[in-house]
Amino acid sequence: MPSLFPAARIRLASRTGRATPCDVGRRDSGPGDLPVFSEQVLKWRKGAGLDAAERNRIDSSVVEVRTFGAREVIVRAGQTLDVSLLLIHGLMSRHVDDRDGVRQMVSVHVPGDFVDLHAFPLKTLDHDVGTLTSVCAAIVPHRALAQIVEDAPELARKLWYATLLDAAMHRKWVYRLGRLSAHQRLAHFFCETNLRMAAVNLSDKRRFVLPLTQADLGEICGLTAIHVNRVIRDLREWSLVTFRASVVEIHDLPGLTELGAFEPAYLYFEDDFLRGFDKTTTADGHAAAPDDS
Amino acid sequence: MPSLFPAARIRLASRTGRATPCDVGRRDSGPGDLPVFSEQVLKWRKGAGLDAAERNRIDSSVVEVRTFGAREVIVRAGQTLDVSLLLIHGLMSRHVDDRDGVRQMVSVHVPGDFVDLHAFPLKTLDHDVGTLTSVCAAIVPHRALAQIVEDAPELARKLWYATLLDAAMHRKWVYRLGRLSAHQRLAHFFCETNLRMAAVNLSDKRRFVLPLTQADLGEICGLTAIHVNRVIRDLREWSLVTFRASVVEIHDLPGLTELGAFEPAYLYFEDDFLRGFDKTTTADGHAAAPDDS
DNA sequence: CGGATTGTTGATAAAGTTCAAACACGGTGG
DNA sequence: CCACCGTGTTTGAACTTTATCAACAATCCG
Numbered sequence: 011m012p013s014l015f016p017a018a019r020i021r022l023a024s025r026t027g028r029a030t031p032c033d034v035g036r037r038d039s040g041p042g043d044l045p046v047f048s049e050q051v052l053k054w055r056k057g058a059g060l061d062a063a064e065r066n067r068i069d070s071s072v073v074e075v076r077t078f079g080a081r082e083v084i085v086r087a088g089q090t091l092d093v094s095l096l097l098i099h100g101l102m103s104r105h106v107d108d109r110d111g112v113r114q115m116v117s118v119h120v121p122g123d124f125v126d127l128h129a130f131p132l133k134t135l136d137h138d139v140g141t142l143t144s145v146c147a148a149i150v151p152h153r154a155l156a157q158i159v160e161d162a163p164e165l166a167r168k169l170w171y172a173t174l175l176d177a178a179m180h181r182k183w184v185y186r187l188g189r190l191s192a193h194q195r196l197a198h199f200f201c202e203t204n205l206r207m208a209a210v211n212l213s214d215k216r217r218f219v220l221p222l223t224q225a226d227l228g229e230i231c232g233l234t235a236i237h238v239n240r241v242i243r244d245l246r247e248w249s250l251v252t253f254r255a256s257v258v259e260i261h262d263l264p265g266l267t268e269l270g271a272f273e274p275a276y277l278y279f280e281d282d283f284l285r286g287f288d289k290t291t292t293a294d295g296h297a298a299a300p301d302d303s
Numbered sequence: 304m305p306s307l308f309p310a311a312r313i314r315l316a317s318r319t320g321r322a323t324p325c326d327v328g329r330r331d332s333g334p335g336d337l338p339v340f341s342e343q344v345l346k347w348r349k350g351a352g353l354d355a356a357e358r359n360r361i362d363s364s365v366v367e368v369r370t371f372g373a374r375e376v377i378v379r380a381g382q383t384l385d386v387s388l389l390l391i392h393g394l395m396s397r398h399v400d401d402r403d404g405v406r407q408m409v410s411v412h413v414p415g416d417f418v419d420l421h422a423f424p425l426k427t428l429d430h431d432v433g434t435l436t437s438v439c440a441a442i443v444p445h446r447a448l449a450q451i452v453e454d455a456p457e458l459a460r461k462l463w464y465a466t467l468l469d470a471a472m473h474r475k476w477v478y479r480l481g482r483l484s485a486h487q488r489l490a491h492f493f494c495e496t497n498l499r500m501a502a503v504n505l506s507d508k509r510r511f512v513l514p515l516t517q518a519d520l521g522e523i524c525g526l527t528a529i530h531v532n533r534v535i536r537d538l539r540e541w542s543l544v545t546f547r548a549s550v551v552e553i554h555d556l557p558g559l560t561e562l563g564a565f566e567p568a569y570l571y572f573e574d575d576f577l578r579g580f581d582k583t584t585t586a587d588g589h590a591a592a593p594d595d596s
Numbered sequence: 597c598g599g600a601t602t603g604t605t606g607a608t609a610a611a612g613t614t615c616a617a618a619c620a621c622g623g624t625g626g
Numbered sequence: 627c628c629a630c631c632g633t634g635t636t637t638g639a640a641c642t643t644t645a646t647c648a649a650c651a652a653t654c655c656g
Contacts, residue, residue: 057426088568106478108564114481116474128471131464133350136471136569159460163452170463171424177466178421178429180473181409185399187480188407188525192644223602232481237644239604255653271401275381276429485612516634530612532636 047072047096047148050122050210051172054283058171067165071154072096078145080221085139091129092152097121100145101221105229106137115230117179118142118203122210124172130155131173143221178276187232190271192241195231197270200251200258205274205287215286216263221256263287340365340389340441343415343503344465347576351464360458364447365389371438373514378432384422385445390414393438394514398522399430408523410472411435411496415503417465423448424466436514471569480525483564485534488524490563493544493551498567498580508579509556514549556580 048065052058060068075098078084085091087107095102102119104126116137119125126139130152159166182202186195203220207213224242225235233241246252250266252259260266274284341358345351353361368391371377378384380400388395395412397419409430412418419432423445452459472495479491496513500506517535518528526534539545543559545552553559567577 104474106474106482108478108482112482114478116477128467131460132467132471132571136571137474156456156460159456163449163456163459166456166459167424167449167452170466173463173470174421174425174466177470177473178425180470180477181397181399181430183477184409184473184480185401185407187477188522189399189401189405225602229481234645235603236605236646239602240644243604278425278429518634527613528635529614529637533612536636 045069045072045075047075047098051096051124052168053122054209054279055171055175056278056280058168058278060165060168064162064165064168067158067162068096068150071150071158072148073151073154074149076147076149078141078147080141080144083138083140085126085129085135087135087137090134091126093149094127094129094152094155095125095139096148096150097123097125098146098148100147101142102139102145102147103142104137104139113229114232115226116183117176118230120203120206120210120212124150124169127155127169127173128176130169142226175278178278182276192231192233192237193244194270195233196227196238196241196245197250197266198272199227199230199270200253200260201263201267201270201272201274202277204258204260204263205277205279205284208287209279209283216261217257217259219256220253220258227253338362338365338368340368340391344389344417345461346415347502347572348464348468349571349573351461351571353458353461357455357458357461360451360455361389361443364443364451365441366444366447367442369440369442371434371440373434373437376431376433378419378422378428380428380430383427384419386442387420387422387445387448388418388432389441389443390416390418391439391441393440394435395432395438395440396435397430397432406522407525408519409476410469411523413496413499413503413505417443417462420448420462420466421469423462435519468571471571475569485524485526485530486537487563488526489520489531489534489538490543490559491565492520492523492563493546493553494556494560494563494565494567495570497551497553497556498570498572498577501580502572502576509554510550510552512549513546513551520546 046065046069048060048068051065051068052060073093078100080100084095084102097119098121100121102123102125103115104117104119105113105115107113125147126135129135155169158169179202182198186198190198204213204215204218207218207220208215212218222230223235224238227233227242228235228238231238242253245266248265250260250262250269252261266272274287339358339362341353341361344358344361345353366386377388377395390412391414393414395416395418396408397410397412398406398408400406418440419428422428448462451462475491475495479488483491497506497508497511500511500513501508505511515523516528517531520526520535521528521531524531535546538559541558543553543555543562545554559565567580
C-alpha cells in the first residue's frame with residue numbers, strides 16, 4: 011500500500027490511545043527556519059493562493075502545536091474561544107449535537123483546513139468540533155488573527171474566503187441531504203472527499219484512506235448505519251467504489267460522479283487541479299495519476 | 304390585519320407584476336441626510352451590533368437601490384460579481400440547482416441580510432440567488448467593501464461575521480435535513496423564520512407573512528409539495544401552527560419549538576431579544592408581545 | 597484468548613414519493 | 627356577468643425507500 015497515509019506522519023491511534031507527536035515540516039530557507047504549517051492551506055483554491063509572505067505570516071502566528079487522540083471532542087458548542095486550529099495531520103469533524111445523542115456531521119476536515127476559524131469572528135461556536143483520527147494541529151490565537159485583519163487586508167480576505175469555502179460545502183451538504191437518494195449521497199460524499207484529499211496529496215485520485223466507520227458515514231449522509239451498509243454493498247457490486255478497512259477505492263470515477271450528480275465547482279479548485287479528474291480515469295485502468303508527491 | 308407587512312413599504316406583486324419602487328427610510332439627523340439602508344443589518348446579533356459610524360460607512364457604500372420582481376433569478380451560479388446585495392424589503396432565496404430543474408433552497412433571506420456578501424471574498428458564487436417576493440435591495444460594490452477591509456478592520460470583522468451567520472444557518476439546515484422528520488423540519492423552519500422575522504419587526508412573535516407556496520416549503524425542507532401539504536395539515540390539526548394565504552400563525556410556540564427540537568443558539572441573537580420567545584407565550588393566549596415596531 | 601466494536605443479513609414497519617384526479621381561487625377576456 | 631385558465635391546494639391509492647428490531651459474523655485490540 012503506497013504512501014497514502016504515511017505512518018511516519020500520522021499513526022491511527024486506537025480509540026483510547028495517545029496521539030503520536032507529529033513532526034512538522036520545516037522549510038530549508040526562510041527567515042529563522044520557521045516550522046511550516048501553512049503548506050496545504052488553501053492549496054489549489056481559485057483566487058486564494060497564498061504567497062510566501064502570507065504563509066510566513068501564518069506560520070509565525072502559530073503559538074503551539076498540539077496532538078489529540080482519536081474520537082475526542084475538542085471544542086463544545088457555546089464555549090468561548092480565543093484560538094483556532096489549523097489541521098496538520100489527521101481528520102477532524104464538526105457536528106451538530108442533539109440532546110438524545112443523535113449527531114449530524116456538518117463537515118469533515120482534512121489537513122490544511124482551518125477547522126474552527128469561524129470562531130474568530132463569531133467568538134463562540136454553534137456546534138462541536140472533534141477528532142476522527144489522532145490529530146496534529148497548530149494553534150493560532152485570535153489575537154494574531156486580529157493583527158492580520160488589522161494590517162494584512164489581502165490575507166484577511168483569504169482567511170475569510172477559507173471560511174466561506176466551508177459555507178459552500180455546507181450548502182452542498184444541504185443539497186445532498188435534501189435532494190439525493192442514499193446511494194447518491196454516498197457517491198457524492200466519496201467524490202467530494204476524494205478531491206479534497208487529492209488536493210493535499212492524500213489521495214492518488216482513485217484511492218485514499220478514510221478512517222470512518224459505516225456509522226460515521228451515516229452521520230454524514232443522514233442515514234442509519236445499517237442502510238449505509240447495504241448502500242455500500244450496492245456501490246461495490248456496481249463496481250463503482252469499494253470501502254473496506256478504511257480505504258476508499260474508486261473503480262469508476264465517471265460513474266460515481268454521474269451517480270452522485272457531483273459537480274465540483276463549489277469547491278473552488280483551480281481548473282489545473284481538476285483536470286486530472288475528468289472522464290479520463292475510467293475503471294480499474296490505473297490511468298495517469300501524475301504529480302502525487 | 305395589523306402592520307405585518309405594511310403595504311406602503313412593500314406590495315406583493317403578482318407573478319408577472321412589476322416591483323413597486325421602494326421608499327427607503329431616511330435618518331433625520333446625520334451627515335448629509337444619507338438614506339438609511341443599514342438599519343436592520345446584524346440587528347440583535349450578539350457581539351456584532353453596528354455603531355453609528357459603521358452604519359454610516361455602509362450607507363455611504365451603497366451606489367444604487369434596485370427593485371426586482373417576484374420569482375426572478377438575480378444571480379446565477381458561476382457568474383463573476385463585483386457587487387453584493389443588501390436586502391431592504393421583500394424576501395430572497397438562494398438555491399442549489401440540479402440539471403433536471405430540481406432545486407434545493409439553501410437559505411431564505413429577510414430584510415437586513417447581506418444576501419450575497421459571500422461573493423465579495425469568493426468573487427463568484429456556487430449557487431443561484433433569486434427573489435421570492437418583489438424586492439428592494441441596495442447595491443454595494445466590492446470596491447467599497449475592499450476599502451472597508453482596508454481601513455475599518457472592526458467593521459470588516461462584522462461583515463465577516465454576517466457571512467458566518469449564514470454558514471451557521473446552513474449547518475442547522477444540514478442537521479434539519481439529516482436528522483429531523485418531515486413534521487419536525489417544518490416546525491423547525493417555522494421557528495427559525497419566526498425569530499428572524501421578529502428580529503426585523505416582520506413578526507409579532509406569533510404571526511408573520513411568509514409568501515411561499517407549499518412547493519417552496521418542499522424545496523426548503525427536502526420534501527415533495529404533496530407531503531408538505533399533509534404535514535401542514537397535521538400541524539394545523541395539532542394546534543401548533545397554521546399556514547394559510549401566506550400567513551404563518553403560531554398557536555403553540557413551546558409546542559412547535561419542542562417538536563422541531565429548535566434551539567436558537569445558532570442564530571446568535573442577544574439574550575434580550577430571545578427572552579420574548581420562551582415558555583411564556585402559549586396557545587392563542589395573545590401573551591405579552593412588546594416592542595413591536 | 598476474550599471482549600468490544602464494527603460489519604452483515606433478514607423480516608417488518610414506517611415514512612415519504614409518485615401518479616392521478618379533483619378542487620379552490622384569483623385573474624382575464626368575452 | 628360568466629366562462630375559462632393557470633397556479634396552488636387537497637385527497638386517495640399504490641409503491642419505494644429507508645428505518646427499526648433482532649440476530650449473528652467478523653475483526654480488532656489488548
